[in-house]
Amino acid sequence: MEVESSLVSMKTILLVLNYTLVVWYCFMVALSLFGQYIGQSRYRHKPEAKSSKLPFAEAEGVSIIRPLKGVDLELEANLRSSFIQNYPKFEIIFSVASPEDPAIAIVDSLMQEFHNVDSRLIIGDHQVGINPKINNMVESYRTAKYNIIWVLDSNVHVDKDTLGRSVDQLMLPGIGLVHHLPIAVQPATYAAEIEQIFLDTNHAKMYLAINGVGIASCVMGKSNLYRRSDLDKVGGLEKFGKYMAEDNIIGEALWHQGLRHRMSSDTACQALGPISLKGYCARRARWVRLRKYIVTAATLVEPFTESVVCGIMGAVGARNIFQIPISTFFCVHWTWWFVNDCLLYRTLVSSSSLHTLDAQKPLKIWRFLRAWVSREVLALPLYLYAMAGTKISWRDQEYKCISDGTAIAVSKELDTQPLLTATA
Template sequence: MIHALSHTLLALAAFGVIPLAAQLFFVLRRQWTLSRAPAPVSNRNGGSPLGISILKPLCGVDDDLEANLACFATLGYPAYEVVLGVKDTRDPAYEVARAAVTRWPGVMRLELQQGEPGLNPKVNQLITLSGAARYDILLISDSNTRVGPDYLEEIARTFEDPKVGCISHPVSSIGEQTLGSLMDNLYQSTTTGAGQIAAKQAANQDIVVGKSMALRRSVLEALGGFYSVRNVLAEDFVIGRWVSRRLGLRSVVARAPVYNVSQKKSVTAFFKRYVRWCIIHHTCIPTPVYLAQSLLNPLPYALLGTLLEPSLRALGVVGGVALAKVVHDVAIFRALRPGQATPAITVPAVLLKDVLLFVAWGNGLFARSVDWRGNKLRVMDGSRLLPPTPAPVESLPTPQAKSQAEADAERTEELLAG
């Protein structure tokens, strides 16, 4: 029994090298193609540029938040605004946001969240921010990101196609000063960003990631606004699915990346983040797919197989898989962050990252509760959210009088299924 299990685990690990090699190929091919292809030219022919409202919800002070905001204040696009949001004045980000508005009053505005309509804290802010936005293109942008100078121009150019309903950007990463942030940035580049690129290159599938996601206001309103996903944690996944399934429009992955900025994250903070992420991810996809995706992290399978039945052959598999994974991660890390140095501890960081991610993935098979920036939430299928504590039995509604929360949950489930 142990012999068979060991061989199975080693075989899975060896097989996992194949999709890793394919992913690396697609990423490098895309980067090579983009480096030689001129950027598309706008078809506006001198007409008025599309106005873009960047909606940037803040919660706490991210690493180098002031510099992140400064990046968005100086993009050079002729018709845009940055609408900053905080839940209330007690948030440490409030003073940073006020200082940004004072420094760039022509670009930035600050809005305090109005009410608390749902369980997703980010969406609660987006409901307020979208209502305050002036322009028809709504761009959701995380507070821990930076972008290149042509970021808004590409978005405007892409929306010239009326069949495009949503745009998101491949994720890369910069700024690591600690081991935890290095592992975080490795994951963002070599898993999130590489996965978006490979899905597009291999299967023409555009994966929507909410770190940077733009929608036409009319499209958002046709979906029921952000209010329709107020009790959904993976709102980017759900909106991206609805754009294509309900409206028949395209979701597009842009050419230019958006850069996740992580500088001083601890290893513990890194692990907690991806424990939460794995739970959310599992609720969005079928369990067989979730299981299959673990093959993109083959090193833990090789280690487990070797521990069960140590042998020279098993050690050879461990060495080969470890080498393949290091080559994959380091090559993609360099390709998606041109001009950025690769830290000397990147190789051991890759290996430690993969072991911790495997533990987080295993937890995601069973756990359904997350802690998101101090908010404890229960996550159900489709990333639907429920309050952390069930209501007392005596307060539960009768079958003849369902609560609004239950009706919302059922409606969301129907839409996800459809």
């Protein structure tokens, strides 16, 4: 009787496990389709920017802060997109740490060209923490004319109506932060194509779906608008200088005040140019190492959201419950996952605000397939590698991530662990 009881218990456990695998797979399918739905409905048709039509006296003023270091690809076009915003009241503040920075010449040229636009350049940073981006922006934040702050990375290009549509969203009741979907265009190498596929497929649909559900803060800091008065309630910008992933921490700080986040129908468009395979791997692993102490639960679940692991889970559960061959299930799974990603990719690339020769041209299908398969196959090994370490390198400085989400600078001479070198 005890043996029979043990067998029954084991069968019950296995049955529950198999159903769990199938339920998780169905959940991921639903989440992926939800992200696809948001992407197709939001980025195919952009609404008119109502705030852009307001007279100067009635419009909410916005201070655009653009931190700079070096000359990013398409830097002039990126910065120019700030000057031509179709909005009645804004200023642009460029922040650079060193007076020798080559970006200064481009800024000076644009400020002369658009002399009628309220803009200025601040040279020199303030050491308030370990994060060089925060150190670079502190003076700009303190001296900004307006309460609404738009932090816009130097490698990002935006549409001329982005500010107007974003202010429309920020003015909605209970909204404390508006952010934009990061997308990539203009890959110049095979590894850059993999990076583009990651950002414009898997990352995009999960980012859209999670923010669509809206049960927690999920923010990337490439293009964010919020009110300085709200951030000052928790210590202001300089409080976040001790964190490397300050964008997510700022988003959570505003969320905990009861202020929800919104996304407009605009994208934060980044031109990639040439990237090495080592550089791609470093970027992806760097993201994991920065997030694993800040959003631990989401980071631990991440492998089970990927097409390979998730597909295997669904295939095993379907075989044990419905007697569907694993190979058949996985082939169908990978085909629909590929088609789903391909459709979203084409929509996002075609909506790009960077109007250069190749920016809005999707990859040929065979190149898309090559990059897509490479991205999916590399996902788990890169994740495991990243989870095993704590060291990263950012903007020529090496750091060690700490369990409280902060980081410390480390000496190259003392470092023995493999580093993840990546740009922002």
